[in-house]
Every structure is written in C-alpha cells, then in structure tokens.
Amino acid sequence: MLTKSDFLKFIQCPKYLWLAKFRKDLAGEIDAGTQKMFDDGAEVEKYAYELFTDGVMAGGNNDFKTDISKTKELLAGGAKTIFQPTFSNFNTNLYCRCDIIKLSEDNESWDIYEVKSSTQPKDIHFYDLAFQKICLEKEGLKVGKAYLILVNNQYVRNGDIEPEKLLKIEDVNNEVEEKSEEVKEEIVEALKILELKEEPSVTILKQCKNPYECSYISHCWEGIPEESIYDVASGLSEKQLAILLDMGIINLTDIPEGFVKNEKFIKHIELVKNGQREIQKAEIESELASLEYPLYFIDYETFGGAVPLFDGLRPYENIPFQYSLHVIEAPNAEAKHYEFLEKEYKDPTKDLYESLNNIVGEKGTFISWNMSFEKSCNTGIASRNPEYKEFFEGMNERMFDLMMIFKNGYVADKGFKASASLKKVLPVMVPHLSYKELNIQEGGTASVSWFTLTDEKVDKEEREHLYQDMLKYCELDTLAMVEIWKRLSDL
Numbered sequence: 001m002l003t004k005s006d007f008l009k010f011i012q013c014p015k016y017l018w019l020a021k022f023r024k025d026l027a028g029e030i031d032a033g034t035q036k037m038f039d040d041g042a043e044v045e046k047y048a049y050e051l052f053t054d055g056v057m058a059g060g061n062n063d064f065k066t067d068i069s070k071t072k073e074l075l076a077g078g079a080k081t082i083f084q085p086t087f088s089n090f091n092t093n094l095y096c097r098c099d100i101i102k103l104s105e106d107n108e109s110w111d112i113y114e115v116k117s118s119t120q121p122k123d124i125h126f127y128d129l130a131f132q133k134i135c136l137e138k139e140g141l142k143v144g145k146a147y148l149i150l151v152n153n154q155y156v157r158n159g160d161i162e163p164e165k166l167l168k169i170e171d172v173n174n175e176v177e178e179k180s181e182e183v184k185e186e187i188v189e190a191l192k193i194l195e196l197k198e199e200p201s202v203t204i205l206k207q208c209k210n211p212y213e214c215s216y217i218s219h220c221w222e223g224i225p226e227e228s229i230y231d232v233a234s235g236l237s238e239k240q241l242a243i244l245l246d247m248g249i250i251n252l253t254d255i256p257e258g259f260v261k262n263e264k265f266i267k268h269i270e271l272v273k274n275g276q277r278e279i280q281k282a283e284i285e286s287e288l289a290s291l292e293y294p295l296y297f298i299d300y301e302t303f304g305g306a307v308p309l310f311d312g313l314r315p316y317e318n319i320p321f322q323y324s325l326h327v328i329e330a331p332n333a334e335a336k337h338y339e340f341l342e343k344e345y346k347d348p349t350k351d352l353y354e355s356l357n358n359i360v361g362e363k364g365t366f367i368s369w370n371m372s373f374e375k376s377c378n379t380g381i382a383s384r385n386p387e388y389k390e391f392f393e394g395m396n397e398r399m400f401d402l403m404m405i406f407k408n409g410y411v412a413d414k415g416f417k418a419s420a421s422l423k424k425v426l427p428v429m430v431p432h433l434s435y436k437e438l439n440i441q442e443g444g445t446a447s448v449s450w451f452t453l454t455d456e457k458v459d460k461e462e463r464e465h466l467y468q469d470m471l472k473y474c475e476l477d478t479l480a481m482v483e484i485w486k487r488l489s490d491l
C-alpha cells in the first residue's frame with residue numbers, strides 16, 4: 001500500500017521511500033527542528049478546523065480501518081465538510097488521509113483543503129494535493145478545486161487566536177492540475193519501488209535535505225570522504241554535481257580547475273589542497289580596533305512558532321527567553337558571566353529587559369555572532385514595547401558581528417568547511433571547547449526545551465535538570481566568542 005506520506009518521500013528520493021518502508025531500523029532520530037515543524041503543523045490544523053463550522057471528524061480513531069468506514073458513513077450520510085477523511089483503494093494500492101474535504105456549493109464535487117504551517121506554497125504541496133485528488137477520484141468522488149490553508153505572517157495576536165486572521169486560504173487548483181499527469185506516472189514508479197527486495201541505489205545530489213531533512217543521512221552518507229564534492233554542493237547545480245559523479249569524482253580535491261565558480265568555494269578547495277591557514281592580520285586588527293570597553297559578548301535563545309504565543313506577536317516571530325552575557329570591563333580584565341532564563345510560561349520580554357538593564361552600562365560594544373539575528377530580536381522587542389525602545393535600539397547601535405571576520409575570510413581554514421557558523425569555527429579556533437559534552441548541543445533543541453521547562457505538568461526535577469542544561473548551552477555560545485576574540489587579539 002502506498003500512503004500519501006510514502007509518496008511524498010518518493011518524490012524527494014526513491015530510496016527514501018524504500019528505506020522508510022523496509023528499514024526503519026536505519027533511520028536517525030528526528031531533530032528538534034523537524035519535530036517542531038510537525039508539532040506546528042498539528043496545531044495549525046486544529047485552528048483550520050475552526051474555519052469550517054459544519055465539519056465532522058472522520059479520523060483520529062487510532063485505527064485506519066475505522067477511519068475509512070467512518071469516512072464512508074459520513075459521505076453516505078450527507079456530511080458537507082469532513083475532517084481527516086481517509087481513503088484506501090485495494091485495487092490501486094493507494095491510501096490517503098486528507099485534512100479537510102468540503103462539498104462545493106452546487107453539491108456536485110468535493111473541494112480539497114490541505115493545511116500547512118508554512119507561510120508560502122511550495123512545490124511539494126502541489127504533489128501532495130495532486131495525490132489526494134487521484135485517491136478521491138479512484139474512490140468515485142468528483143473533485144472540485146484544490147486549496148492550501150497557510151499561515152498568514154501579517155497576523156498579530158491580540159487576545160484569543162482568531163483562526164480566520166491567523167490563516168489564509170489559497171486557491172492552488174491550477175498548480176495541482178499541472179502536476180496531475182506527472183503524479184499519475186510517479187505513483188506507478190513508486191509502487192514499483194515497493195516491489196523491490198533490495199535497497200535501490202540512487203545518486204546523491206541535493207535531495208537529502210530538500211524539501212525536508214531525510215532521516216537516513218547517516219546511513220546513505222557513510223563512506224563519503226571527509227573532504228568531498230558535497231562540501232561545495234550549494235555552489236553547484238544538480239546537473240554539475242551529476243557531471244562530477246559521472247566522471248567518478250567524489251573527492252573535493254579532484255574537482256577540475258575552473259569547474260567551481262563561487263569565490264567562497266574556490267577558496268575552500270585551495271585551503272584543502274594546500275592545508276595552510278590564512279590570516280589577514282591588518283584587517284583583523286582594524287576590525288577589533290573599533291571595539292570599545294566594556295565588551296558585552298551576548299547570545300539569545302528564542303522561540304517562535306506558527307501560532308504566536310502571546311499578544312503583540314506575529315507567527316514565527318523570534319522572542320528571546322534566555323541570554324548569556326560575558327562582560328570584559330577593561331583590557332586584561334577577566335570575563336564575568338551573567339545569564340537569564342525565563343522559568344515561567346509568559347512573555348519573557350519584561351524580565352529579560354530588567355535583568356539586562358541591571359548589568360549593561362551606557363558605554364561599550366555588544367559582540368554577537370551573526371548579529372542580524374540578535375538585532376532583529378531587539379528590533380521586535382522595541383516595536384512591541386515602546387518603553388524599552390531606547391534600550392534595545394541603543395544595543396543595536398553598539399553591536400559588532402564577530403562572525404564577519406570569518407565570513408570575510410580574514411581567517412580562513414579548511415576546518416571551517418567554507419562556513420562561518422560558530423559550530424564550525426569553534427573546534428578549529430579553540431579545540432578544547434566543545435558542544436559535544438553538553439546535553440543540549442544546538443539552538444533548535446534549546447528552543448523546544450523552553451516549552452518543557454515552563455510546563456508545570458512536567459516533573460520538577462526533570463525541569464531543574466533541563467534548566468541547568470539550557471544555561472550551560474547558552475553560556476558556551478558566549479564563552480566561545482570570548483575565547484575566539486582572545487585568539488584573534490593575540491594575533
């Protein structure tokens with residue numbers, strides 16, 4: 001049986017479908033970001049149902065056979081709108097659960113509504129709806145139009161969530177129609193994959209993280225060399241990658257001269273070939289000369305989901321609930337550490353402001369990594385809270401982005417893998433500092449952890465452990481900046 005979610009895996013990569021069907025044991029764990037996307041989707045779907053006052057639920061019976069018979073019952077009983085209708089056709093081997101179907105105004109056909117937590121339509125959504133349309137037609141239902149229900153990122157929460165403002169409905173019938181023939185052919189191919197006894201072999205191009213991160217990366221990427229053509233894949237088209245693979249080239253250093261055009265990647269290949277670190281001391285010195293004491297090394301952890309949690313927030317707006325701050329008052333002074341983490345489930349802005357305002361003086365430079373993120377958080381706080389506007393806008397005026405030294409290539413090392421992210425730069429610049437020992441190792445997990453931390457239903461001891469883990473993670477982000485800044489200064 002080919003389900004809708006199987007089919008979408010097949011569209012991403014035929015091997016993904018086969019592995020998900022027959023080798024679940026090889027799948028890696030779902031990362032926090034992907035899990036959050038699923039949770040957001042479920043929450044948005046709940047609000048989407050409120051747009052249809054005459055809707056009746058067919059799914060959610062924990063048993064697909066009951067879902068199918070309930071759907072049949074509702075169709076026969078004259079329901080006008082059905083939530084989670086489920087169809088399975090043994091002749092065609094297709095199985096599909098829609099989000100919502102609604103009888104059109106002339107009572108002649110069924111319109112299909114697919115709920116997504118994204119703010120814009122994506123190609124994969126059209127494949128999704130085209131698959132549903134085929135399933136309904138196989139069931140003998142006449143299909144009217146296809147719609148997407150998406151999140152409206154202009155919505156600002158004020159009191160209870162208003163689903164009709166949070167969500168927007170887009171007619172994507174033409175796009176879905178355009179995919180229909182292709183989807184019919186792809187279904188035939190996908191069913192063939194399910195017949196295979198052996199894992200199919202596919203060429204790894206760019207499909208492993210697009211449109212979703214595949215959970216078989218550790219399985220499929222085993223054996224790919226440390227320095228491979230995939231290190232520069234974002235600077236190459238699928239066609240170029242395929243050409244290299246056809247030529248039998250997998251090692252980064254075997255890429256023919258002139259093949260890669262992107263400056264950043266040309267540099268990376270050069271670094272791998274000559275193995276030397278490159279340092280532009282004059283540029284670094286001139287950048288660091290602009291810093292004014294005290295130095296405030298700052299990092300935020302934030303949440304931001306499809307459904308805004310508090311008044312004044314828009315969907316996906318990032319709200320800081322935690323900061324770590326290392327302060328160096330004067331040259332040669334030791335760094336002092338300060339931190340804040342909101343423990344209650346409430347808008348953390350006021351507490352965060354009061355905590356920061358107690359420490360920060362009117363002079364000095366704020367140093368962050370990828371400052372556009374911290375600055376956008378500050379701008380958001382300032383626009384929602386005029387009383388804190390001066391403070392947060394003032395912070396932004398005094399912000400310095402330490403990452404730019406690496407992004408501009410003033411320090412270049414093959415170990416950065418052509419990236420300027422802190423997670424790539426730190427192990428090269430300060431090998432003894434590592435995220436590997438921490439229970440929380442990346443920002444996505446820290447973000448999701450805030451919901452557990454502030455949930456009073458969760459065991460107190462578990463929350464206390466989590467609190468400590470979250471503090472340690474954020475502290476390392478600013479300590480890492482301090483240590484990198486010291487090494488740059490020593491140069």
Ligand code: SF4
Pocket residue numbers: 012013014015016017019202203204207208209214215216217218220221
């Ligand atoms: S990791 Fe890549 S090649 Fe492997 S199944 Fe997933 S998408 Fe396909």
